[in-house]
Amino acid sequence: MQTNFFRKIIFDEKSRSLLIQTLVIGLFALFIYLITQQTAYNLEKRGISSGFDFLHISAGYDISIRLIPFTSEDTHLRAYFVGLLNTLMIAVCGCFLATIIGFLVGIIRLSSNWLFRNIAYVYVEFTRNVPVLVQIILYYSILLNLPKIKQAIVIFDNFYLTNRGFFSPSPIFKDGFSIVAWSLVIAIIFAFFLKRFLKKKQEESGKQYPTFMINSAIIIFTPIIFYYIMGMPLEFDSPVLKGFNFKGGMVIRPEFLGMLFGLSIYTAAFISETVRSGIISVSKGQREASQALGLKSNFIMRLIIIPQALRVIIPPLTSQYLNLTKNSSLGIAIGYADLVHGFGGISLNQTGRAIEIMMMVMLTYLTISLTISFFMNLYNKSVQFKGNA
């Protein structure tokens, strides 16, 4: 009787898997229990209080790079949001620049010109085999070795490149500029519908319209016309050298530029590889067939090659965006005030709430990662084969 019971547990697949899972979950619960007990004990012994009340006391440090106002009297919670915005800013700018460089390099790697494609190859091999952190620090030190403010490199009279950053005029919007901005939005919406309309007409009649030219003209000239109608409601405040620093204008700090260059140059190397393999994956017959139909070469690229290549490119591109976003946490090495540097670094040191803060930081990154994958998966679905269902 008893042996039968054991036999059943060990040799019957269902009851065995139930037993194993019960054991695993039991061990896991025990593990969690022991760790929380130990942690609570350790925290009490070291006199570290816990809880999230620290979020509402003033942070007591300054953040130099910020998108929303922040002073040292503001709370840790606000420091969290400043850091989060900085993380998002570098991630978005980095992904944008990396995509552009990556697509360019990927296409150049397939060029028929031997020298061109090997320059791109050397670029890819050298940037993707050196840690991104080393690259960020290297580019940052190059930026810090630019001339001092007094000997700034002047570009187009109003732009200055110095070791304290890139100074440029800042726009001042006067009354009526919002109308110009709205006119641009409306022009884009109009152009979108016009494109659909003209495409429909082309499908009916077979006649081709210069849609791209018409729409570019609409989008470019509408705001310009409104700009003059409203009496030029935009002025620029140029940076002027006063004493030891520039007054007026705006500045892009070397920390931001170092991060931007490091992240995008590094990630672009990986993106270029996915672009290259995506384009290669489109079979040669596709190109030959479209040539036989008499399509022009830019139409072949736009209508035949790229839509098919995108199917292969999008999934690895998503993981590159995720990597770039996670790598943006390296800002701490050069003092770029992202989430990890400000909130995860200085706030943590000041309040000692390691568990709470690291939990918040990790969950934030997790949320960002999941959001990016969600939207990229949506986009991926929209470019996949349709109609096979």
Next chain:
Amino acid sequence: MSSTTIEIISRSKYYNWLVKNLFSSWVNTILTVIALIFVYQVGSFFLNWAIFDADFRYNFQGELIIDRGFCSKNIMPGEYGACWAIIFARWNQFMYGLYPIEEAWRVNLIYALLPLAIIGILFDKIPFRRYFIYFTFIFPFLAYFMLYGGPGLSVVGTNKWGGLLVTLFLGVTGIGLAFPLSILLALGRRSKMPIIKSLCVVFIEFIRGVPLITLLFTANVMLPLFLPDGVNPDNLLRALVAVTLFQSAYMAEAIRGGLQAIPRGQVEAAQSLGLSYWQTTRKIVLPQALKIAIPPIVNTCIGLFKDTSLVLIIGLFDLLGIGRAALADMTWTKLYYEVYVFISLVFFIFCFGMSRYSLYLEKKLKTDNS
């Protein structure tokens, strides 16, 4: 066909190659010229800076460079390039960190034996492969004994380790420890048991969703809080825990890709022969899956090797950390480019080597299967 045409065709294959690859059309010719100018400018600038105008151990007056004041470029600004003397002066630190120099032979021995320990895994057609594999299993214990010390050897604490030693230690040990863990995770993720499966999924996706630096921070700050009083792992061990967990999640995904590529028929055939789950997994599924998964596994290893540079942020002195320490020294400060270019080169050699190996494997797999 006139005689001149024949002459042109037969002129040489180099000529044909040039026409086809560089001067096939007007646009191509212009691009080639632009590219040539670009390569010449960048190449000559870099070579002049790094080699022809550079100091190595002695400056242009023939004096041994003992601090940055002796660098030719600091004596005659604008005339000279890099000053590699900082690398020579700090060579021991770059290689061993603060490891006592009279004991450095132990590190050198391990550096020399490391290739022997991994060659058996990397190539399957070398003579006496079986003995190399035995050595691979002995090597970790040997390395621990030689590096840390024990009976007969003085103990060198991990706080004295640094430079390439720390980089290689974290890279190799992290990969070695993560490998078995990642196989379990990958199998768990494909398991039919819902609890085990969900635990593995949550673990893998959590680790892959957060940056390594937050894991390093957590290990650094929170590990002591989680553990009882007597147990207090040192900094290097904490970093190793974080690196291993991180790598195991990424490696598990690579292995899962391999597992998915195994046709169901293989498992069903094994089951119908009466093999148990573990027998099927060990003898039928894993050998095939791992073979397919090796190139992506190597790619995650390259990623991990580069990511070991992050331990600088939690205060360990890996290659990059030693470089920054050298730059913080008043006698050598400001030689950024020399230090960072040198570090980049070291990483490049390792990572490029690994990526070449992964390419070689992919090619081999293709020919094996066809």
